[in-house]
Amino acid sequence: xxxxxxxxxxxxxxxxxxxxxxxxxxxxxxxxxxxxxxxxxxxxxxxxxxxxxxxxxxxxxxxxxxxxxxxxxxxxxxxxxxxxxxxxxxxxxxxxxxxxxxxxxxxxxxxxxxxxxxxxxxxxxxxxxxxxxxxxxxxxxxxxxxxxxxxxxxxxxxxxxxxxxxxxxxxxxxxxxxxxxxxxxxxxxxxxxxxxxxxxxxxxxxxxxxxxxxxxxxxxxxxxxxxxxxxxxxxxxxxxxxxxxxxxxxxxxxxxxxxxxxxxxxxxxxxxxxxxxxxxxxxxxxxxxxxxxxxxxxxxxxxxxxx
Amino acid sequence: xxxxxxxxxxxxxxxxxxxxxxxxxxxxxxxxxxxxxxxxxxxxxxxxxxxxxxxxxxxxxxxxxxxxxxxxxxxxxxxxxxxxxxxxxxxxxxxxxxxxxxxxxxxxxxxxxxxxxxxxxxxxxxxxxxxxxxxxxxxxxxxxxxxxxxxxxxxxxxxxxxxxxxxxxxxxxxxxxxxxxxxxxxxxxxxxxxxxxxxxxxxxxxxxxxxxxxxxxxxxxxxxxxxxxxxxxxxxxxxxxxxxxxxxxxxxxxxxxxxx
Numbered sequence: 001x002x003x004x005x006x007x008x009x010x011x012x013x014x015x016x017x018x019x020x021x022x023x024x025x026x027x028x029x030x031x032x033x034x035x036x037x038x039x040x041x042x043x044x045x046x047x048x049x050x051x052x053x054x055x056x057x058x059x060x061x062x063x064x065x066x067x068x069x070x071x072x073x074x075x076x077x078x079x080x081x082x083x084x085x086x087x088x089x090x091x092x093x094x095x096x097x098x099x100x101x102x103x104x105x106x107x108x109x110x111x112x113x114x115x116x117x118x119x120x121x122x123x124x125x126x127x128x129x130x131x132x133x134x135x136x137x138x139x140x141x142x143x144x145x146x147x148x149x150x151x152x153x154x155x156x157x158x159x160x161x162x163x164x165x166x167x168x169x170x171x172x173x174x175x176x177x178x179x180x181x182x183x184x185x186x187x188x189x190x191x192x193x194x195x196x197x198x199x200x201x202x203x204x205x206x207x208x209x210x211x212x213x214x215x216x217x218x219x220x221x222x223x224x225x226x227x228x229x230x231x232x233x234x235x236x237x238x239x240x241x242x243x244x245x246x247x248x249x250x251x252x253x254x255x256x257x258x259x260x261x262x263x264x265x266x267x268x269x270x271x272x273x274x275x276x277x278x279x280x281x282x283x284x285x286x287x288x289x290x291x292x293x294x295x296x297x298x299x300x301x302x303x304x305x306x307x
Numbered sequence: 308x309x310x311x312x313x314x315x316x317x318x319x320x321x322x323x324x325x326x327x328x329x330x331x332x333x334x335x336x337x338x339x340x341x342x343x344x345x346x347x348x349x350x351x352x353x354x355x356x357x358x359x360x361x362x363x364x365x366x367x368x369x370x371x372x373x374x375x376x377x378x379x380x381x382x383x384x385x386x387x388x389x390x391x392x393x394x395x396x397x398x399x400x401x402x403x404x405x406x407x408x409x410x411x412x413x414x415x416x417x418x419x420x421x422x423x424x425x426x427x428x429x430x431x432x433x434x435x436x437x438x439x440x441x442x443x444x445x446x447x448x449x450x451x452x453x454x455x456x457x458x459x460x461x462x463x464x465x466x467x468x469x470x471x472x473x474x475x476x477x478x479x480x481x482x483x484x485x486x487x488x489x490x491x492x493x494x495x496x497x498x499x500x501x502x503x504x505x506x507x508x509x510x511x512x513x514x515x516x517x518x519x520x521x522x523x524x525x526x527x528x529x530x531x532x533x534x535x536x537x538x539x540x541x542x543x544x545x546x547x548x549x550x551x552x553x554x555x556x557x558x559x560x561x562x563x564x565x566x567x
Contacts, residue, residue: 136363203404206358207418207469208390217417221408 045298048291055288059106068097070104070257079269082276089280093269101257102280108258109239110288112169116176116238121231123177124184125223131185132192133215143189146182154179158241162250172251176238187230191223198222225299232296236289243285259285310335310508311357311477312372316379318349318356318532321364326352328532329369332510334477339500339509341523341540343516343555349532350512354481357510358396359386373477392422395470399482401462405454411438411465412450415472422473434472441468442498460491464498471502478502481512496522516559520544528552 058065074095082090082098089098131142149157158175165171195201196219204218239259245251246260254261259281266277311334318327327349334340342350355361357371357378371378373393381389390396398404405414415434416427423430431450438446441464454462463483470478480499484492500522503509513519519526519540526543528536528551535549547553 199398199400199403200406202360203396203398203466203469204406204417206360206390206396206398207421208387208392208473209417209421210387213417213421217409218406221406 044294048294048298051287051291052295055106055291056110058103059110062100062103062107066097066100066103068100070096070101071255072096079272079274081274090274090276092265092274092277093272098262098277098280101262102259102284105257105259105262105281106284108169108252108256109242109260109285112172112176112242112252112258113235113239113288113292116173116180116242117231117234119173119177120180120234120238121184121227124181125188125220125227127181128185128188129192129215129220131189132196133211133219139189142185146185149179150182155241155244158245159248159250162245167245167250167253169252169256172242172245175245176241180234180237180241184227184230184234187226188223191226192219195219195222229296229299232292232299236292236296239285239288239292310338310373311510313353313357313369314372315369316353316356316371317366317368318352318361319366319368320352320362326532327356330529330532330534332527332534332537334508334510336476336508337503337506338525339503339511339523340525340527341519342510342512342527342529343514343519344529344551345555346514348529350514350529351481353529354396354479354510354512358390358394358479360396388422391418391470391475392473393475393477395473395475395478397463397466397470397478397480397483399485401466401483402454402457402459404466405457405462407454409453410450411452411454411457414465414469418469418472434468437468437472438465440471440502441465442494443468458491459487460495463487463491463495467495467498467502471507475507477508477510479510479512482514483511484513484515484518492518516544516555528555 074091076095077084077087077091078095079093080087080091080095082088084090087097087099089102091097092101127142127146131139157179161175161178162171165174192215198218201214201218204214209218242251242258243260243263246258247264249264251260252258254264262281263278266274266281269277311332313330313332313334316327316330316332317325319325330349330353332340332342332353342353344350352361356365356367359367359378361367367379369379373389376385376389376393378386378389378394405411409417412431412434415437416430419425419430419433423433425433435446435450438449443449443461443464449457449461449465454465457465466483478499483499484495487495496518499509499511503524511519511523523540525538526536526540527534528543528549530549530551536543536547536552543552544556547556
């Protein structure tokens with residue numbers, strides 16, 4: 001044991017006590033100021049995103065990828081099996097090319113999924129924000145309405161709305177949005193209420209920022225991760241609901257191919273042994289839903305909402 | 308600049324007892340008033356009540372007059388205009404008080420934009436001036452920094468720059484140096500003192516009597532929601548009348564000799 005006192009003269013890189021020297025950003029390389037996006041630890045999210053982007057690209061480029069008209073019938077080529085010359089996935093009983101109908105069906109199904117989910121998420125977030133930052137009575141009213149709608153069997157409500165509005169692309173999107181905003185609103189409300197208690201939100205209010213500034217710059221950014229993850233699930237939910245409605249004859253009109261419509265038409269083909277008419281649209285739906293859910297799960301992981 | 312006059316301030320939290328029970332405070336222009344007391348005495352709640360930043364459901368009574376305006380009675384729109392321009396606030400844990408997704412410059416531009424319709428270039432100039440006025444060297448370099456890149460002292464100075472960017476007459480500072488080392492604490496409080504010398508009134512909440520002795524003009528001792536002693540810092544700390552003040556001085560081991 002030593003009793004000797006030691007003393008070290010601080011070097012320029014050592015602990016800084018004067019205010020100028022402790023200006024850390026000035027002393028660090030500028031590169032540290034660049035925001036770096038976190039890399040996913042597992043490639044699931046990347047693969048899911050690649051699958052969805054690929055599907056979207058194929059849907060957009062459908063007219064370039066196939067020479068056939070999805071609605072044109074050909075009585076000389078009916079019920080061809082997969083692998084037939086000119087018809088990779090075969091044809092249906094009216095001689096329509098199944099690959100063409102699958103590609104054009106992707107356009108409708110993905111469009112419905114994205115648009116319905118976008119409207120659902122936007123409406124849900126706005127309603128959730130009103131509940132979170134509005135008067136207490138408004139909050140209670142919104143919460144009660146959401147709880148009531150959540151307690152109803154949604155498929156019945158969607159069926160009723162589609163029946164009243166008639167089968168069309170617009171009515172399907174509206175029906176899905178009207179019956180799907182509640183989980184988004186409740187998640188957004190909870191996330192925003194949690195954010196409201198943060199010290200920087202209190203500091204922002206103390207500086208005289210307007211409610212819109214506080215909401216837009218301080219509350220919403222922190223609420224994005226949970227809302228983003230539920231938004232991804234909403235895309236999958238919308239695609240499934242569209243398929244269900246179309247399968248029941250209440251969704252997209254038959255003159256517009258969608259994956260749900262393909263399944264509806266394929267019902268009768270099953271009895272005559274044309275299994276592939278069901279298999280291909282079903283596989284397309286399953287792949288899309290799995291990819292969407294994998295992406296949603298990636299967004300929902302804790303490290304995605306680190307701040 | 309004019310000061311702040313608080314009369315009969317009470318705070319009742321929902322479902323709980325009365326935490327602040329008739330606080331009277333007088334804060335003149337250019338004065339630093341230290342509000343001291345043990346934990347739970349109601350210091351922070353007093354400040355939050357004056358700034359109308361209490362949690363939902365809390366009930367506030369009394370008056371807090373600033374420029375002949377009662378802060379506790381003014382409507383929300385009027386309150387928003389006064390916040391930042393007439394009344395500035397600083398809090399404990401400055402890093403948590405800055406939005407982690409925004410740069411220092413973003414914070415300042417947003418605050419200045421909330422009160423002034425000016426070109427961005429001019430807002431930036433005012434922001435840089437506020438940073439310099441808070442004792443930060445090389446403000447232009449800090450402009451692009453995010454809160455995680457700041458030291459505790461720098462973050463508290465940025466908070467000071469934000470609170471004073473729109474030149475408020477009164478600054479409420481709630482335990483602002485609690486989490487800082489002694490040297491940085493002294494630097495921040497010296498800067499605060501300089502603001503007071505320029506005419507700004509400062510209500511400094513602290514549990515540290517040494518801080519009150521060195522940087523405050525007047526001291527108010529708060530006990531169980533009431534002011535038990537209020538007067539010039541030298542008089543209160545050298546010749547304490549209230550039992551609590553004596554207890555606090557004994558606990559802090561501050562003798563008259565040490566104080567002088």
